[in-house]
Amino acid sequence: MILTIAIKEFRALFASPLAWLVLAAVQLILGYGFLKRLDDFLQIQSQLAQLASPPGVTELVAAPTYAMAAAVFLFAVPLLAMRMIAEERRNQTLTLLFSAPISMTEIVIGKFAGLMAFLLIIVLLVLAMPLTLAASTQLDFGLLGTLTLALLLLAAGFAAVSLYASSLTAQPIAAALIAFGLLMAMLLMGETAGDSLRERGWQIPASFAQVFSPLRNFEPLGRGILDTYAIACPLLLIAGFLLLAIRHLDGQRLRG
Amino acid sequence: MNPADPALTICARGLSRRFGTNVAVHALDLNVRRGEILGLLGPNGAGKTTTMKMLTGNLAPSTGEIRICDIDLLDTPARAKAHIGYLPETPPLYRELNVGEYLHLVARLHRVPKTRRTVAVTLAMQRCGLAAVGKKLIGTLSKGFQQRVGIAQAIVHEPDVIILDEPTVGLDPNQILDMRALIRELGDKHSVILSTHILPEVEAICDRVQIMHRGTVVFSDTIAGMRDFQRGRMVTISLQRPPVIAELQQIPGVAAVEAMGKDSFRIRFSPDIDPTAALINRATAEDWGLHQLTPAQTSLEDVFVHLTRDEVVS
Numbered sequence: 210m211i212l213t214i215a216i217k218e219f220r221a222l223f224a225s226p227l228a229w230l231v232l233a234a235v236q237l238i239l240g241y242g243f244l245k246r247l248d249d250f251l252q253i254q255s256q257l258a259q260l261a262s263p264p265g266v267t268e269l270v271a272a273p274t275y276a277m278a279a280a281v282f283l284f285a286v287p288l289l290a291m292r293m294i295a296e297e298r299r300n301q302t303l304t305l306l307f308s309a310p311i312s313m314t315e316i317v318i319g320k321f322a323g324l325m326a327f328l329l330i331i332v333l334l335v336l337a338m339p340l341t342l343a344a345s346t347q348l349d350f351g352l353l354g355t356l357t358l359a360l361l362l363l364a365a366g367f368a369a370v371s372l373y374a375s376s377l378t379a380q381p382i383a384a385a386l387i388a389f390g391l392l393m394a395m396l397l398m399g400e401t402a403g404d405s406l407r408e409r410g411w412q413i414p415a416s417f418a419q420v421f422s423p424l425r426n427f428e429p430l431g432r433g434i435l436d437t438y439a440i441a442c443p444l445l446l447i448a449g450f451l452l453l454a455i456r457h458l459d460g461q462r463l464r465g
Numbered sequence: 466m467n468p469a470d471p472a473l474t475i476c477a478r479g480l481s482r483r484f485g486t487n488v489a490v491h492a493l494d495l496n497v498r499r500g501e502i503l504g505l506l507g508p509n510g511a512g513k514t515t516t517m518k519m520l521t522g523n524l525a526p527s528t529g530e531i532r533i534c535d536i537d538l539l540d541t542p543a544r545a546k547a548h549i550g551y552l553p554e555t556p557p558l559y560r561e562l563n564v565g566e567y568l569h570l571v572a573r574l575h576r577v578p579k580t581r582r583t584v585a586v587t588l589a590m591q592r593c594g595l596a597a598v599g600k601k602l603i604g605t606l607s608k609g610f611q612q613r614v615g616i617a618q619a620i621v622h623e624p625d626v627i628i629l630d631e632p633t634v635g636l637d638p639n640q641i642l643d644m645r646a647l648i649r650e651l652g653d654k655h656s657v658i659l660s661t662h663i664l665p666e667v668e669a670i671c672d673r674v675q676i677m678h679r680g681t682v683v684f685s686d687t688i689a690g691m692r693d694f695q696r697g698r699m700v701t702i703s704l705q706r707p708p709v710i711a712e713l714q715q716i717p718g719v720a721a722v723e724a725m726g727k728d729s730f731r732i733r734f735s736p737d738i739d740p741t742a743a744l745i746n747r748a749t750a751e752d753w754g755l756h757q758l759t760p761a762q763t764s765l766e767d768v769f770v771h772l773t774r775d776e777v778v779s
Contacts, residue, residue, distance in 0.1 A: 213573045224561040305557035305618070307523050309574040310547040462525045 210311050214319025218293060219326045225292070228327065231285050235278075235331055242277045243338045246270045267349035271339035272431055275356045278335045279363050279427055282328075283396070286364060287388035289327065290371030291381040293320050294458070299379040307462070317455045321372055328364040332357060352433040359430030362443040366423050367392060369450035376454040395421045420445045472498045473535075474548070474625050474656040475520065480529035482515050489515040491680040493529070495658075497673075499625070502652035504671035505660040508773050511677040513660040514554060517630050520658070521551040534625050547576065550624035554631055556615025560604030564595055564614055567603055568621050575622035589621040592647060608635045616644070620651065627651055629659040633666060645670050664769060678773045700741060703729040705754025716743050729757070 222228040250269050257263040297303045306316050336357050342348060367388075374388035375381070399422035406415035419425055420442045429436035473496060480493040490512040497503045505513050518524035520531060522542050531538040531545075538545040559567055568586040577585050590596050593613040598606060603614060612635055619627055632648065633641045648670050651657055661667060667674050667688070674691055676684040684691070705728060713722045713730065718740030721733040734740060741758070748755040 210574070210576070213570070217570055221559070221561065300557075300560075301553065301555040302557040302559060304523055304551070304553045305571065306574070308521050308546060308549065308551040308553075308557075309571075310543040310545075310576060311574060312543060462523065 210315050211319040211322060214306075214311075214316060215322035215326060218320050218323025221292075222289065222323070222327050227292075228289060231289055232331065232334075235281050235285055236334060238281055239274060239278055239335060240338070243270065243274045246273050247342075265349055266342060266346050267339065267352045270342070271348075271353060272356060274338060275335065275360050275431060276427075278331070278360055279424070282331075282360075282364050282367050283392055284389070285331075286324075286328065286367035287371045287374070287385040287392065290324055290368055290375055290388065291385035292375070293324065293372060294375040294454070295378050295381045295384040299381075303458075313455050313459045317372065317376075317451055317458065321368060321451060324368045324372065325365060328368060329361070332360050332364060335360065349433070355430045355433050355435060358440075359427045362430075362440065363423050363427050366443045366446045366450075369447040369454075370395075373450040373454040373457070376457045392423075396424060399423070400425060420449070470498075471535075472500075474499050474533065475658065476532045476535075477520065478530050480516065480519060480531065481527045482512075482519060482524065483527045488680055490519070490526075493677075493680075493682055495520075495675065495682075497626070497656040497658060499656055500653060501673060502648065502657040502659065502671045504667035504674040505658060505677060506662065506664070506667055506674055506769060507660075507677035508662065511773075512680040513677055514630055515680075516677070517551070517553075517628050517658070517660060521549055521628055522546050523551075523553075547622075548625045550619035550622065550627045552615045552619040552627075552629045552632055554634075556611055556618070558603045558611060558614060558618075561602065563600050563602050564590065564606075564617075565599040567614065568617055571618045572621050575624075577622050585621050585623070589617040592620065592650075593617040594643060609637060609640045612636055613640075613644075616647070620655075623655075625655055627655050627657045629657065631661055632659055633661065633663065641666075676769060676772050683772045699731060699733050699760070700744075701725065701729060701731050701757070701759050702744065702748075702755070703757035704748065705756060706752065708751065708753060713744075716740050716747060718743065 247270050250266060294303070297306070336353065339348060339353060370391050371384070371388035374391060375384040377387060378384050399418060403415045403418040403422055403425065406418055416438075419438070423443065423446070426439040426442045429439045475495060475497040477493065477495040480490060480495070481488070482490045493512075493516060495503075495516070505516065507513050515524065519526045520533075520538075522538055522545065525539070533545040534548045536545040536548070559570070562570065565586060568589055569582060572582045572585050587596075590599055593616050595610070595613055595617055598610060603611060606614065612632070616629070616632060619629065629648070633644050636644060645666065648657060648659065652670070652672070659671070671688055673687050674684070675682050707728050707730070710722050710724065710730070713719060713732065718734055718738035719732055720735035723731040723733070725731050732740070732744070745755065745758065747753075
């Protein structure tokens with residue numbers, strides 16, 4: 210049943226021009242960024258060769274492209290997710306899902322899965338760019354793997370937050386703004402909150418704050434370090450916001 | 466009204482719903498059997514839609530219990546909802562899908578097995594007269610056709626209970642006739658609850674009627690019982706040589722006499738005593754020249770207005 214809803218959402222995304230526009234814009238931005246980095250790399254390649262252990266093309270070209278993709282997701286994911294629940298509420302089609310023999314959990318997870326399937330396409334397109342270099346140079350596939358994992362976790366975290374924002378309102382634009390606001394707050398406060406808490410010796414709250422620091426969790430994986438805590442934090446964030454969305458939709462039956 | 470009665474498909478007890486301090490539905494009882502069509506009538510704001518939302522699991526009741534085919538809707542919503550087809554006031558349509566795709570999706574959501582899905586969708590489209598527009602996008606259809614898609618969506622999984630909130634709104638007269646025929650047909654095998662404020666509709670299709678007013682049921686009976694509700698309590702009498710009104714009023718059982726012209730009167734009965742026979746005897750004995758005596762026709766409209774009139778006054 211989750212799959213049914215996921216497929217429906219995935220197809221609905223492609224039925225709207227927005228998804229195509231986002232795909233095109235993201236590809237344009239990232240493609241340009243990738244080529245620029247590659248160009249820079251070729252310019253300094255001779256100087257790098259003189260270093261004892263020079264950074265490779267994966268570190269200097271692929272990693273910044275992934276970081277750029279993370280920044281693009283900050284805008285793209287709220288836009289892609291905004292309609293998922295808000296528009297169904299506005300068009301009063303949520304009734305169809307609420308009246309069917311499906312639980313609220315299946316509805317929310319189905320929608321999340323549909324969105325993730327779409328985001329996976331973007332992530333794969335990002336991955337495809339450095340892979341084109343594989344023919345002519347030696348790539349660090351380990352680093353590419355952790356980078357891809359980091360980007361997926363980041364996208365999933367953004368998606369869960371955006372889906373929750375979409376469950377709060379009947380206006381898709383409002384949902385996108387709420388999601389964007391929440392994500393910005395996390396990026397700005399989440400990065401510093403952990404450090405200032407740690408300075409005061411509050412280790413546990415500091416570790417907890419890291420759940421809400423998407424970039425901090427992105428960073429170790431982005432350097433090729435398989436940090437389990439940096440993997441667990443986004444998973445907690447995803448579970449937390451999906452749970453909030455489920456609770457909020459469930460509450461709608463009670464509030465009316 | 467034994468709750469374990471297998472024919473009883475919807476059984477609601479003591480259903481109440483409050484929105485803040487406003488009581489939308491209060492202590493409502495409702496029973497529908499298989500093969501029965503129940504009309505839920507009431508002025509706007511009487512609580513019809515709230516009741517239907519509760520019966521379909523879209524709104525949690527403040528108190529009360531609901532059993533669908535003897536499954537508790539509040540305890541095991543998924544199992545109970547499998548037996549329900551619901552057409553809300555606004556049909557829940559995905560405008561970007563075509564009719565066939567949409568009904569396939571609905572069938573999937575209602576767990577119709579894959580092997581039966583195509584048959585179920587084709588049948589629902591046939592029954593609702595949608596066969597010709599199966600490939601059209603829902604967004605491009607007229608309001609009448611969209612309403613039909615809404616009904617098809619409620620019956621595609623052959624539910625035991627079909628709940629229709631104002632199903633004929635926005636249809637033209639021919640479509641209304643088709644729709645009524647369809648609902649009658651559905652009522653043979655399934656239980657149907659429909660809400661409306663079009664009174665002839667209830668008389669035309671329902672077996673039973675419940676009239677709601679300010680969140681409570683003020684009248685609940687079969688259509689025949691409802692027609693009797695006022696018929697037999699009033700006659701119109703025409704006399705060629707009428708006596709004075711006071712004389713008519715003295716006949717036992719006459720509660721009130723209202724002159725309707727020079728020689729005809731409307732006579733209301735007091736409860737429990739039917740003075741018709743006494744009236745005829747008296748008219749013959751005193752040579753009033755009785756030439757017409759008819760039970761005054763009361764329509765559902767009269768009953769409805771009578772029961773919900775204080776709304777108009779307030």
